[in-house]
Structures are given as C-alpha cells and as structure tokens.
Amino acid sequence: MRALALNLGITDKPNQAHKTHQEPIPYLGGLAIVLGSVGVTYSSTFLSDFTRQTFLLASTIILPAILMAIIGLVDDIKQLSPWPRFFAQNVLALIASMGLIVTDTLGSPFGFPAIDFVITMLWLVGITNSINFFDNIDGGASGAIAICSFALTVIAISNGQFLIAAMSAVLTGSTLGFLVWNKPPARIYMGDSGALFLGILVATLTIRLDSKAELGNFGIFIPIFLLAIPILDTSVAVIKRISRGVSPFQGGKDHLSHRLMRRGLKKQSAVVSLWLASAFFSTLAIVLSRFESINKDATIIIGAFVWFLLFAFFLKTKDQN
Helix, strand or coil, X not given: CHHHHHHHCCEECCCCCCCCCCXXXXXXXXXXXXXXXXXXXXXXXXXXXXXXXXXXXXXXXXXXXXXXXXXXXXXXXXXXXXXXHHHHHHHHHHHHHHHHHHCCCCCCCCCCHHHHHHHHHHHHHHHHHHHHHHCCCCCHHHHHHHHHHHHHHHHHHHHCCHHHHHHHHHHHHHHHHHHHHHCCCCCCCCHHHHHHHHHHHHHHXXXXXXXXXXXXXXXXHHHHHHCHHHHHHHHHHHHHHHHCCCCCCCCCXXXXXXXXXXXXXXXXXXXXXXXXXXHHHHHHHHHHHHCCCCCHHHHHHHHHHHHHHHHHHHHHCCCCC
C-alpha cells in the first residue's frame, strides 16, 4: 500500500501549518488495515463453526466500517471539505444505530428505544471523529486502538461474548501490524480511511459489549474508560478551537500530542505518554469488569479524577503562537 500510494501520488504533504512532518508521507495504510481486518474476520468466520447467524452478526459490525472507510478513502484522494464528510458520517451512523436497535444487539440499552437510538448515534459519530482527530502524531491512534482493543478482548472473553472478543483480537493484531510502519518516524499514514474505519469499528464493538448484567449502571463506564484518551483529546481540541472562534473541524496544533511537545517532550516520548495513559484507563476498565472484590465506586472515582486532572492540565497548556 505504501508503494501504491507513492506511485499514485496519494500522500500527506506538509503544506499546512498544523503538519509536523517535513516530507510527503504516503496514505493508504488505512486500506491495508481494512483489507487485513476484513479478510481475517470473514475467513475465520467461514473456517470456524460457520453459521448464518454468526456471519450476519459479524457483517452488522464490519459493513458499516467498510462504508465509513470508503468515505475516508475518497477524502484521502479528493480532500473533501469537512461538512460533506461529516454529513456522510451521520447518515451512516444513523443506519448503523438503527441496525443495532432493530437487531437488539446493543450491549447495555436504557430500555427506551428513542433514548437508545440517540445515545448510540452520538456515540458512533463522536468516537469515529475522536479517533480521526486523535490520528495526529506518528503511532498515536494506532497504538491507542491496539491497547483499547486488547483490553476489550479480555473483557469480552470474561463476559462470554466471543464474537466481540474475536473481532477485538483481529483489531488488536491489525493495529499492531500497522504500528510497525506507523511508529515514529512514520513510513505510512492510515489516513481518514483507516481512522474512520477504526473509529466506527471500535465504537460499535464497545457499545455492543454487554456489561450491565454484571455491573449494573457501572457498565456504562467500561467503554468510556477504554476510549478515555481519544475522548480527552477531542474535548480539549474542540473547546480550544471554539474559544478561539474557529471551526472544530479546522486542523491545528492543539491536540494532546502537540501540547506535550510544547511542554518539552520529544515526539517519541509524547506518543509513549499517550500509550501509557490509554493503558491506565484500559486497565481500569478491565479491573471494573473482572474483579468483583474491587470497590466499583472507588475505581470510577479514581478514573474520573485522573481524567479531569489531565483535562485541566492540557487545557492550561499554552496554545500554539
């Protein structure tokens, strides 16, 4: 995919102020993630106790992600403006949300279809864009998704949700494989095709995770903790952009990675810091889901306290001059 992107001229050129690389970096890494993930998922579906139900359940997760990747691929090639892309994302999230509600595969529904639908759609759109926003430094998004999806695999196995566990394991493998090429200094980018694919895929897997039976209302914190750092990144960037009177979709050096580097960290150290933060919250999610003897209230309070502490820290970090 790297060779193909270079031959076709599908590269991320350092032609905007918020770009941190010096030379054009090929896109289409996301297409490799898509082909690998989809190929392994459907191959294993057919080779291991294939049933029509398993195929359909896997397809309800995979097909929206493929369509989202196509939107991203068009954007990578044609450079779409933000609003048409955002509109297309919302239409696709609308369809995916309806599918989750109609098939009754929402992990922890609130019991009111209208509320379930609104929350599901907001989660799918929000997390998809959060992952896209978070893909702003070499290895940042791919490493964080690998950590999150590994934790999701562990939690899903303990819950007996083996389809979710298997697809999360595939997601872990694909992002780790891509990370070999995407770690600093990156030799290829995932582009919007990869970020949007990973975003809606991890959003769907986390919201289909059924932890409410064991944890009651605590179950809602599992997906939030798993994706706490991308959510933090988006929250800080959007608030800062709105405070400056610019569009939330306008690129800028106001993400967590940029703020860490303005604090004096090198790019590699900033990436590792974000990985460690993701690992911390993912560990909290595992602890919350698996260890009955752990005080659930204390675990949630610790997680929330650390999140808001980081939020205040990054919010106070100076913006780019």
